[in-house]
Amino acid sequence: MQDEQLIVIISAVAAAASFAAFALPFLNKSEKKQHYRDVISKKRKDLFNAAKDGTANANTNHANKTKESLAMFFKIQKMFGKFGEKLRDQMLQAGIRDPKAPMYFLLGRIILPIFLAGYGLLMFNKIENEFESTQILAIILALAAAGFFLPSILVKNHIQKRQIEINLNFPDALDMLLICVQGGIGLEQAIDRIAEEVTELSETLAEELGILSAEMGLLNDRRTALQDFARRVGSGAAKSFATAMIQADQYGTSVTNAMNIISEDLRDQRMQEAERKAASLPPKLTVPMIVFFLPGLFYIILGPLYLKFKYGG
Numbered sequence: 001m002q003d004e005q006l007i008v009i010i011s012a013v014a015a016a017a018s019f020a021a022f023a024l025p026f027l028n029k030s031e032k033k034q035h036y037r038d039v040i041s042k043k044r045k046d047l048f049n050a051a052k053d054g055t056a057n058a059n060t061n062h063a064n065k066t067k068e069s070l071a072m073f074f075k076i077q078k079m080f081g082k083f084g085e086k087l088r089d090q091m092l093q094a095g096i097r098d099p100k101a102p103m104y105f106l107l108g109r110i111i112l113p114i115f116l117a118g119y120g121l122l123m124f125n126k127i128e129n130e131f132e133s134t135q136i137l138a139i140i141l142a143l144a145a146a147g148f149f150l151p152s153i154l155v156k157n158h159i160q161k162r163q164i165e166i167n168l169n170f171p172d173a174l175d176m177l178l179i180c181v182q183g184g185i186g187l188e189q190a191i192d193r194i195a196e197e198v199t200e201l202s203e204t205l206a207e208e209l210g211i212l213s214a215e216m217g218l219l220n221d222r223r224t225a226l227q228d229f230a231r232r233v234g235s236g237a238a239k240s241f242a243t244a245m246i247q248a249d250q251y252g253t254s255v256t257n258a259m260n261i262i263s264e265d266l267r268d269q270r271m272q273e274a275e276r277k278a279a280s281l282p283p284k285l286t287v288p289m290i291v292f293f294l295p296g297l298f299y300i301i302l303g304p305l306y307l308k309f310k311y312g313g
Contacts, residue, residue, distance in 0.1 A: 093234040094158040095204065105151055112147030119143070162204050163235040167273075169202040170237040171266040173209065178259040187245075187255065188216045208233050222249060237266050 091101040098104075120143045124136055131139075173194050180190035195209035208229065215225035223246050230242035244258040 089231055089234070090155055090159065092232045093162065094155050095162060095207075096155075105155070108151040109148055112150060113144035114147075116143040116147040117141075159234065163233070165202055166205050166208070166233060166235050167237045167266070168270065169198065169205050170235075170241070171263055171270060172201070173198050173205060174241065174259055174263045174266065178256060178263065181259065182256055188213055191216065208238070236269070240265065 087102045087105065091097075091105065117140050120140050124131070124139075176197065177190050177194045180193060181187060185193070191209050192213035195206045195213055198209070199206040211232070212225060212229040215228060216222055219225050226242040226245050230239045233239075240262050244262050245255065247253065248255045248258045
């Protein structure tokens with residue numbers, strides 16, 4: 001009876017796990033779409049309020065918010081012009097859209113070194129050791145340097161991951177966008193439709209395209225919206241797309257031809273990147289093969305010979 005109960009329990013757990021594995025992707029898709037809608041609705045509301053208040057464009061609004069947030073910390077707004085804009089661009093490329101994010105970033109670069117250095121001093125005071133003063137000073141300086149560069153490293157890693165994801169999925173989104181434009185749909189409506197369609201494929205790309213659609217729909221200047229998109233994303237694919245769309249709008253050339261050329265170019269770049277990674281794989285595998293594979297192989301080949309010569313027979 002106990003064995004039968006155990007079998008029933010295991011079967012029930014396996015059935016529940018199978019159902020969860022089947023249902024989880026659908027729940028995840030709905031969560032991604034809901035998050036996308038929340039982000040885009042908030043962006044549209046901000047743009048509408050900015051237009052209602054008489055603001056010329058969202059780019060100027062974001063720049064003013066950035067400078068104000070930096071001035072809150074440094075009290076001198078003139079000292080942070082281009083640096084503040086560059087830092088704000090890095091925050092946007094990392095997906096951090098809070099206007100006060102640059103201030104928090106700079107606070108982290110100040111507080112973390114002090115905290116780590118103080119923690120190191122506290123540990124050295126509590127632990128009895130025979131370290132020399134120069135060694136202690138070197139360790140404290142290393143901890144302070146790690147705390148200073150850690151926020152920058154985290155932000156750059158996040159930017160790199162987002163750009164890789166966007167570059168990987170942007171050609172497919174551009175093909176769908178090309179089909180919509182060739183079908184007679186306007187560029188703003190096509191971008192909005194494709195942004196919602198690619199939510200399941202890439203949430204990052206969907207958010208950026210959705211924000212671009214909102215800016216193009218609510219702002220009078222399409223050129224500014226495309227420039228903001230390229231600056232906000234920062235990847236080569238986004239910059240190429242924005243440049244081609246701006247030139248097509250400026251000189252009156254065909255948008256579909258420009259999209260077709262960009263799509264082919266991005267696919268070639270993606271193939272070249274895949275070939276580069278494939279070519280770099282053998283050198284990367286050399287050390288793991290020497291360390292983990294060859295000792296076992298030598299043991300299997302030479303082990304019987306060693307036993308044969310040692311024990312005879």
